[in-house]
Amino acid sequence: MSRWFRHYAGMMRDEKLVAVAIRAKQPVERVVWVWGAILESAAEIDDDGRFEVDAAEVAYFLRTDEADICAVVSALADANRVASNRVVKWGDRQYQSDSSKERQARYRERRRAEISLGGDHRKASDVTNASRDGEVTAQETDTETEKKEEHNGSSKKRGSRLPADWVPDVAFALSLGLSQADVDLETQKFREWWPAQPGQKGVKLDWGLTWMTWCRKALADRSRFARGSPPPQRAPSQADVFAFIARKSQDDPGQEHEDRRRVRPAIPDLSAG
Incomplete structure (x- = not known):
């Protein structure tokens, strides 16, 4: 082995x-x-x-x-x-604790303790894939055991959704050049936007950095509009078109029929021929 x-x-x-x-x-x-x-x-x-x-x-x-x-x-x-x-x-x-016999003994002792507590709680990570040598327990060293005891879980940082008591960094937003009114508005939008996002889209590792990015984008949008760039326009819907025709017909009732004829596609006369 x-x-x-x-x-x-x-x-x-x-x-x-x-x-x-x-x-x-x-x-x-x-x-x-x-x-x-x-x-x-x-x-x-x-x-x-x-x-x-x-x-x-x-x-x-x-x-x-x-x-x-x-x-x-x-x-x-x-x-x-x-x-x-x-x-x-x-x-x-190479320390004496690395002996495979001692690792096996510790593993069997843990297994007996788990079973005595009621049930088989062995995880897939406790045993490596089967090999020609049979079942091989996962390796364990003194250092690894100490880390497990110190951290008692995964060391990987996990994200979270926006906390209910989250407070924005107002000083940072003001330092960018946003006014207090702008900061209040962006704070409200921030608190409404992120809780409404589904699944992982609404999970962030650092909400402070997310707020900074949000403020920078808000400032860029305001700067672009201040230079005369219009906000993005959506394509008009059919309801928008008819609403426009209705408003126009109030000024010129005779024009309404002509406008509707132009908007609606012509229907061919199938009775002829």
């Missing part, structure tokens, strides 16, 4: 591995691959960092010469990364 081990952040950019590549006269990616294989072997053997790496086998995987792999291992030893077929300071990165 495959084991898990702690992979340290920054390994792909490790300057010491770059120095190993220079010393061994090998590509950095080859050094990183060999170093990863050594760590995997040490984790599988689980004997205080002891590893077994077959240089010929690694050379086959990497499509290179066995001498190249031996040069990488030798350079790792010179950099004090390995010594006597053991990973140096293996215990500093």
